[in-house]
Amino acid sequence: MAEMKTIKKENSGISIIICTYSRTSSLESVLEKINQQKDIYFKYEIILVIKKTEKELKNNLNNIKNLKIIYQKSNGLSRARNLGISHSNYNIYLFIDDDTVPQSNSYLKNIYDLFSKKNINVLTGKILVPHLKQKHKRYGFLYTEYNHGNYSKYLPLGSFVPGAQLAIRSKIIRKLGKFCENLGRKQNILLSGEDDELSIRLGINEIKVFYSPKLFLEHLVLRKRKKYFFIIKRIYWQGITDSLVTKITNRKKEPYTKYFLKKQYSSNLLNIKNLLHYMIYTIGEIKATTYTEK
Secondary structure, three states, rough: OOOOOOOOEEEEEEEEEEEEEOOOHHHHHHHHHHOOOOOOEEEEEEEEEHHHHHHHHHHOOOOOEEEEEEEOOOHHHHHHHHHHHHHHHHHHHEOOOOEEOOOOOOOOHHHHHHHHOOOOOOEEEEEEOOEEEEEEEHHHHHHHHHHHOOOOEEEOOOOOOOOOOEEHHHHHHHHHHHOOOOHEEEOOOOOHHHHHHHHHHHHHHOOOEEEEHHHHHHHOOHHHHHHHHHHHHHHHEEEHHHHHHHHOOOOOOOHHHHHHHHHHHHHOOHHHHHHHHHHHHHHHHHHHHHOOOO
16 A cells, blocks of 8 residues: 655645546546536645656646646556645545546535535545446446435445545545555556555545535446457456455455356356356456466
């Protein structure tokens, strides 16, 4: 787990941390929506972490308010998020992805209001993929679909919180540490365990997560990621991810993906696809025993 090296004085406001890699079109949609936010009575900044190889992206972002661009030398989503944290100035960190677009012009206001009016330390909301075909719906969790209903509530301790929409007080990061850098995605290495590992740490420390459906993001999934081959690839890497997270955290509870795939298979033993998916996940688990970080 990455450690906080220095503690600096932070002001009241929101540091929006967005890490991007080769998603110019969706990123511009995200930033434009942030630019359109209304009723802003607090300070905020956008920390955009990009690869040095994408310096030309800066030319398209001249009209974005309160934008700070940070160039990342090394690969990895977790490292990029941690780099964003180290350049943040405000006491609320808001992580959203470069392809998750706020659906309200009061999105930031709603976040700040909730932190101001309630004793909340961690906040998340609804994420849905538009136009997701029915055959892909059951695998919505692989596309970071996240929906705990239409009512605000505290989630059970230890509930998974997606980094695609995570608002957290800076003091909690100082207490628990940053994202685990050897569990994050690096280009074609589809590890995705840093959010899960942080969620487990939150639960162990009895830090509750508040869910508000008013915080609604649309996840703009690329067409190629809706292909069957990508689903297979994600299931394989999820097997590796879940096994690594379990080893690091000594988790006792069965990972959701394993539970889901096992349930799908056992409910219809004659369905070859269900068997294939469970076998691929299991192969990923076995691979994790010899996996080394690249």
